[in-house]
Structure formats: C-alpha cells, structure tokens
Amino acid sequence: MAYVCPRCGGKVSRGYSRGAQMTAGLVGAAFYAAFGPFQCVKCGRIPKSEFPADVQARMVRGTGLLILAGLAALALVIWLFSLNPSN
Numbered sequence: 001m002a003y004v005c006p007r008c009g010g011k012v013s014r015g016y017s018r019g020a021q022m023t024a025g026l027v028g029a030a031f032y033a034a035f036g037p038f039q040c041v042k043c044g045r046i047p048k049s050e051f052p053a054d055v056q057a058r059m060v061r062g063t064g065l066l067i068l069a070g071l072a073a074l075a076l077v078i079w080l081f082s083l084n085p086s087n
C-alpha cells in the first residue's frame with residue numbers, strides 16, 4: 001500500500017521493521033505494518049493526522065485487513081499446534 005505525502009507529494013510507505021519480523025514472525029510483521037509509522041522518502045515520518053480524511057479512512061480499512069491477516073496467521077499456528085502428531 002502506497003500513499004501520497006501531504007507535504008511534498010512524494011511516495012509514503014508503511015515503516016517496515018526487520019527486527020519485528022525476526023522476533024514475532026509473520027504476526028509481528030503484520031501488526032507492525034498495521035500500527036507502524038508512515039515514512040516519506042524526503043520528509044521522513046508523517047503523522048497519520050496530516051493525511052486527508054479520505055486517505056485516513058483508507059488507512060483504517062487497510063489496517064483492519066492487516067489485523068485480520070495477522071489473526072488468521074495466528075489462528076493457523078494455533079491450529080497447527082493443536083494437532084497432536086502422536087495420534
């Protein structure tokens with residue numbers, strides 16, 4: 001998901017943390033992507049409140065999808081662990 005910077009019109013992307021992915025795996029990466037900062041190549045971090053209202057609405061929908069994806073991944077892991085291989 002890419003957004004347009006409200007300051008310079010450049011491309012803004014979600015912050016990505018390799019560390020978060022290493023420590024918490026797929027779920028951690030999804031949650032970091034959902035709640036992490038927005039970064040403009042030129043301006044650095046952009047607070048969500050600086051984006052226009054319609055863009056913020058899109059972000060909320062995107063965040064919901066990311067959380068769903070994270071929960072689905074978590075449910076899959078729990079399901080895999082609940083399978084007893086000795087049976």
Ligand SMILES: [Zn+2]
Pocket residue numbers: 005006007008009010040041042043044
């Ligand atoms: Zn910018």
